[in-house]
Amino acid sequence: MGTYVAKRLLLIVPTLIGAAALVFVIMRVIPGDVALLIFGGEAGGQIDAKQLADMRQRLGLDQPLLVQFGTWLWGILRFDFGNSLWTGRPVIEELLIRLPLSLELAIAATIVSVLIAIPLGMLAAIRQDTWVDYLVRVVSIGGLAIPSFWVGILCILMLVIFFGWGPPLEFTPPWIDPWANFQMMIWPVVTVGYRYAAVTTRMTRSTLLEVLREDYIRTAWAKGLRERAVVVRHALKNSMLPVITLVGTEFAFLIGGLVVTETVFTLNGVGRFVVDAVAHRDYPVVQALIFLIAFGFVVVNLLVDLTYAWFDPRIRYR
Amino acid sequence: MAAGARRSFALSIFVALAVVVGLAVTAVHAADTPRRGGILLAVIGADPPSLDPHQESTFATLQLVAPLYSTLLQTDPYDYPKVIGDAASEWKISPDALTYTFKIRQGIKFHDGSPLTAADVKATYDKLLFPPAGTRSVRKNSYSAVTSVEAPDAGTVVFKLKFPSASLLLNLASPWNVIYPKKYLDKDPNYFMKHVMGSGPFKFKSYTPGASFEGERNPDYFVKDRPYLNGYKFFISTETSVRAAAIRSGRAYIEFRDLPNAEVEAITKQLGDKVAVQHTPMTGQWGIAINNMAKPFTDERVRKALTLGLDRYTMGRVLFPLASLKDVGALLRPGTEFSLPEADLQKLPGFGKDIEKNRAEAKRLLAEAGYPNGFKVVLKNRNVKLPYQDFAVFAVQEWRKIGIEAEQRPLETAAWFADGRDTGNFELIVAPTVEASDDPDTFLRRYTTGDPQNWGRFSDPGVDDLFSRQSRALDPAERRKAILQLQKTVLEHAYYMPGLWWTRNVVHWTKVKNYVAPPNHYANQKLQDVWLSED
Numbered sequence: 001m002g003t004y005v006a007k008r009l010l011l012i013v014p015t016l017i018g019a020a021a022l023v024f025v026i027m028r029v030i031p032g033d034v035a036l037l038i039f040g041g042e043a044g045g046q047i048d049a050k051q052l053a054d055m056r057q058r059l060g061l062d063q064p065l066l067v068q069f070g071t072w073l074w075g076i077l078r079f080d081f082g083n084s085l086w087t088g089r090p091v092i093e094e095l096l097i098r099l100p101l102s103l104e105l106a107i108a109a110t111i112v113s114v115l116i117a118i119p120l121g122m123l124a125a126i127r128q129d130t131w132v133d134y135l136v137r138v139v140s141i142g143g144l145a146i147p148s149f150w151v152g153i154l155c156i157l158m159l160v161i162f163f164g165w166g167p168p169l170e171f172t173p174p175w176i177d178p179w180a181n182f183q184m185m186i187w188p189v190v191t192v193g194y195r196y197a198a199v200t201t202r203m204t205r206s207t208l209l210e211v212l213r214e215d216y217i218r219t220a221w222a223k224g225l226r227e228r229a230v231v232v233r234h235a236l237k238n239s240m241l242p243v244i245t246l247v248g249t250e251f252a253f254l255i256g257g258l259v260v261t262e263t264v265f266t267l268n269g270v271g272r273f274v275v276d277a278v279a280h281r282d283y284p285v286v287q288a289l290i291f292l293i294a295f296g297f298v299v300v301n302l303l304v305d306l307t308y309a310w311f312d313p314r315i316r317y318r
Numbered sequence: 319m320a321a322g323a324r325r326s327f328a329l330s331i332f333v334a335l336a337v338v339v340g341l342a343v344t345a346v347h348a349a350d351t352p353r354r355g356g357i358l359l360a361v362i363g364a365d366p367p368s369l370d371p372h373q374e375s376t377f378a379t380l381q382l383v384a385p386l387y388s389t390l391l392q393t394d395p396y397d398y399p400k401v402i403g404d405a406a407s408e409w410k411i412s413p414d415a416l417t418y419t420f421k422i423r424q425g426i427k428f429h430d431g432s433p434l435t436a437a438d439v440k441a442t443y444d445k446l447l448f449p450p451a452g453t454r455s456v457r458k459n460s461y462s463a464v465t466s467v468e469a470p471d472a473g474t475v476v477f478k479l480k481f482p483s484a485s486l487l488l489n490l491a492s493p494w495n496v497i498y499p500k501k502y503l504d505k506d507p508n509y510f511m512k513h514v515m516g517s518g519p520f521k522f523k524s525y526t527p528g529a530s531f532e533g534e535r536n537p538d539y540f541v542k543d544r545p546y547l548n549g550y551k552f553f554i555s556t557e558t559s560v561r562a563a564a565i566r567s568g569r570a571y572i573e574f575r576d577l578p579n580a581e582v583e584a585i586t587k588q589l590g591d592k593v594a595v596q597h598t599p600m601t602g603q604w605g606i607a608i609n610n611m612a613k614p615f616t617d618e619r620v621r622k623a624l625t626l627g628l629d630r631y632t633m634g635r636v637l638f639p640l641a642s643l644k645d646v647g648a649l650l651r652p653g654t655e656f657s658l659p660e661a662d663l664q665k666l667p668g669f670g671k672d673i674e675k676n677r678a679e680a681k682r683l684l685a686e687a688g689y690p691n692g693f694k695v696v697l698k699n700r701n702v703k704l705p706y707q708d709f710a711v712f713a714v715q716e717w718r719k720i721g722i723e724a725e726q727r728p729l730e731t732a733a734w735f736a737d738g739r740d741t742g743n744f745e746l747i748v749a750p751t752v753e754a755s756d757d758p759d760t761f762l763r764r765y766t767t768g769d770p771q772n773w774g775r776f777s778d779p780g781v782d783d784l785f786s787r788q789s790r791a792l793d794p795a796e797r798r799k800a801i802l803q804l805q806k807t808v809l810e811h812a813y814y815m816p817g818l819w820w821t822r823n824v825v826h827w828t829k830v831k832n833y834v835a836p837p838n839h840y841a842n843q844k845l846q847d848v849w850l851s852e853d
Contacts, residue, residue: 030733170526
C-alpha cells in the first residue's frame with residue numbers, strides 16, 4: 001500500500017509538468033496579445049507603439065518562450081505563481097478571494113447530489129420497470145438534459161416574479177453570516193446538485209442492477225435474508241466503486257468548471273476567473289489555475305483510488 | 319349661530335385649511351428636499367482591469383472610482399456638454415489660444431488630509447500627456463496640441479499649446495482625467511492601478527475583485543453639504559438578466575450603463591411607478607470597418623454596394639427593442655452641433671430612404687465591378703451578443719438581398735482586437751466607436767491616415783487635411799464646415815460603413831433622486847448630488 005501511494009505521488013510530478021507545458025503552449029499559440037488588450041479596453045483606445053513595447057517589456061513578454069516557461073516553473077517551486085498581467089495583483093491573492101466560495105459550492109453540491117442520487121438510484125434499481133423506476137428515470141434524464149444555468153435563471157426569475165425576492169448579490173462566508181450565506185448558496189447548490197445527482201442516479205441504478213444479478217446476491221436471497229439486508233449490506237457497498245469515481249471527478253470539476261452557473265448567481269468563483277483570464281490572455285493566471293485544477297484532479301483521483309480498498313476488501317494495493 | 323360663534327367657526331375652518339395646505343406644501347417640499355443618508359446600491363456589468371482611469375477605457379473602471387476623485391473640469395451634470403469647473407474655479411484663454419490658465423480652488427483635500435494643489439494637477443497631466451516608461455495613457459493623442467503643463471504657484475496651472483485646439487476644454491473635462499496626489503505618483507506612476515487616493519465626494523471603502531466595490535461619504539468634501547449619500551456600493555455581474563433581476567428584486571436600485579428594452583419592459587411591468595427609466599442617446603455608434611487594403615474592397619464600387627445594401631431605417635426599428643441600436647446618422651451623433659444634416663445625409667450612399675433604389679444601385683455597381691452574381695465574404699465580429707451579434711445578423715440578411723453571401727464569424731475579444739486593430743486580418747469587421755463625449759477630435763481621428771483606430775487602413779490626404787483644420791479651427795462655423803466635409807468624404811468613398819447609433823436605458827428605482835443620465839455612461843458618475851428618498 002505504501003509503495004503504491006508513493007508511486008502515485010511521484011507520478012503527480014510529470015503529470016503536472018505536462019499540464020503546465022500544454023497550457024503554456026496553448027496560451028501562446030492562440031491569437032491575441034495581452035499588451036494590446038490592456039490598451040484596448042472596451043472599444044479600442046489609442047495606442048502608442050513605444051508604450052506598447054514598454055508594456056510588453058514590463059510584462060516580460062519580450063523574453064524568449066523557454067525563458068518565460070522556466071521562470072514560471074521556478075516560481076511554482078517557490079509557490080509563487082506571479083502576478084496577474086491584467087490586474088497586477090498576485091495570482092495567489094486573486095485565487096484566495098475566490099477559492100472558499102468555489103470549495104463551498106463544490107462540497108455542498110456534491111453532498112446534495114449524493115443525498116439525492118444514492119437513494120433514488122437504489123429505489124429505481126430495486127423497483128426496476130415499475131412506475132417508481134420510470135419516475136426516477138424521467139427526473140434524472142431531465143437533470144441531464146436541462147443545463148443547470150438555465151434551471152438557475154428559472155429559479156431566480158420565479159423568485160423575483162412571484163415573491164419579489166432575489167438572492168443576495170454578494171457572497172458572505174458562512175462563518176461571518178450563515179443566514180446570508182445560506183440565502184445565496186442554496187439556489188446554486190440545488191441547481192448544480194440536481195444536475196450531478198442525475199448523472200450519479202443513473203450510475204447507481206445501473207451498477208446496482210448489475211450487482212443484484214450476481215450469484216452471491218442470489219445466495220443471500222436463498223438464505224432468506226430480508227430485502228434491506230441484501231441490498232444495503234451486500235449489494236450497495238459493492239456497487240459503489242464506479243459511483244465513487246464519478247463523484248470524485250465531478251467534485252474536482254465543480255471547483256473550476258461552473259462558469260455559467262457562477263455568472264448567473266453572481267458567484268465570484270474560480271470558474272469565472274479562469275474564463276476571464278483566458279479572454280484577457282492573462283497567462284500567469286490561466287497557467288496557475290489550470291495547474292492547480294490539474295493538481296486538484298490528481299489528488300481527488302488518488303483519494304478515490306485509496307477509497308476503493310475500503311469499499312472492496314478484495315482490492316489490495318501492491 | 320351667534321356672530322362670535324360664526325367667527326370662531328370661520329377661524330377654525332381657516333386654521334384647518336391652513337394646516338392642510340401647510341402639510342401639503344411641507345409634503346411636496348419634503349419630497350423635493352434632498353435627504354441625507356443611505357447607501358446607493360448599483361449593479362455593473364464588468365470587473366475593472368485596474369482602478370486607474372488614466373490607463374483604462376472601460377466603464378467598469380470609471381463608474382466604480384469616479385465618485386472618489388476630482389477632475390480639473392467637468393461636463394455639467396444637468397447641462398451636457400457644457401463645461402464647468404471642478405478643481406478649477408476659473409480659467410482664461412490667451413487671445414492666440416495657445417495658453418490656458420486655470421485657478422485651482424482653495425481648500426480641496428485628498429482623503430489622506432493633504433491639500434490638492436497645482437503641483438498635483440501638473441503631475442496628473444504630465445502622467446497623462448507624457449506617460450513615464452511602464453505606464454500607459456490611452457487618451458494621450460487627444461492632447462497632442464499641448465507642449466507643457468506648468469504650475470507657477472500652488473493655485474495656478476498653465477497649459478501651453480503649440481497650435482490652437484478647439485477640443486481642449488472638453489477634453490480637459492474628461493471624466494477619465496482624475497487628479498492624483500503628486501507624492502504617490504512620484505513613488506510609483508502605476509500606484510493607482512491597485513490603490514485609490516482621491517479628493518472626491520466619497521472615500522474608498524472596499525473592493526472585492528469580481529464581486530463588489532464600495533465607497534463611503536467624505537465628510538471633508540470641498541462642496542458644502544455634499545454628498546447626500548452615506549455611501550455607494552456596486553455589485554459586479556456580467557450577466558444582463560441577473561442585473562435586471564437584481565433591480566426587480568430591489569437588491570440594487572440602478573444600472574448606470576444600459577439594459578435592453580425587453581428587460582426594461584419586464585421591470586417596469588412588474589414594478590410600475592416604483593421605477594423610472596431614462597432613455598438617452600449615446601455617444602456610441604455601431605458600424606463595420608471595411609479592409610480598404612484587401613480585394614475586392616480596394617474597389618470603391620464594391621464598398622459603396624455594401625453600404626447601399628444596408629436598410630438602416632428598418633434596421634433601427636428592428637434592433638432598437640432588441641439591442642438599443644436606433645438612430646441613423648453619419649460619423650457624429652445625430653442632432654448634435656457637428657452632425658451631418660438629414661438632407662445632406664440622405665444624399666450619401668446607403669442613407670437614402672428608398673431601399674429598393676439603393677439595392678438596384680448596389681447590384682449595378684457590383685456588376686460594373688465584375689461581380690454580377692455577388693461574392694462571398696466573412697464578417698468578423700466580437701463574440702458579445704448585445705449589440706454586436708444582433709447588429710451583424712441583420713447586416714448579413716440585408717446583403718443577401720444584393721447577392722453578397724456574408725458569413726458572420728464571432729471572435730473572442732482578444733482575437734477580435736488582434737485581427738481588426740492589430741493585423742488587419744479581415745475583410746469586414748464590426749467596429750464600434752464609443753467615446754466619453756461628442757468631441758469631433760475624439761470621434762474623427764480614427765479616419766486619418768495611420769491612426770491605430772483606423773481599422774479599415776484607408777488613407778485620404780483630403781480627410782487628413784480636413785481633420786487637422788477642424789481640430790485647430792476656433793471659429794465654430796469654420797470648424798463645422800470642415801467637419802461636415804470630412805464626414806461626407808468618408809461616406810461618399812465608403813471608406814467605413816456606419817450602422818446605427820446606440821441609445822441608453824438607465825433604469826432606477828424612483829427613490830434614487832437627482833441622477834440625470836448624460837448621453838454616455840462615463841460622465842456624471844461622481845454621485846455628489848444623488849440622494850435616496852428612502853432606504
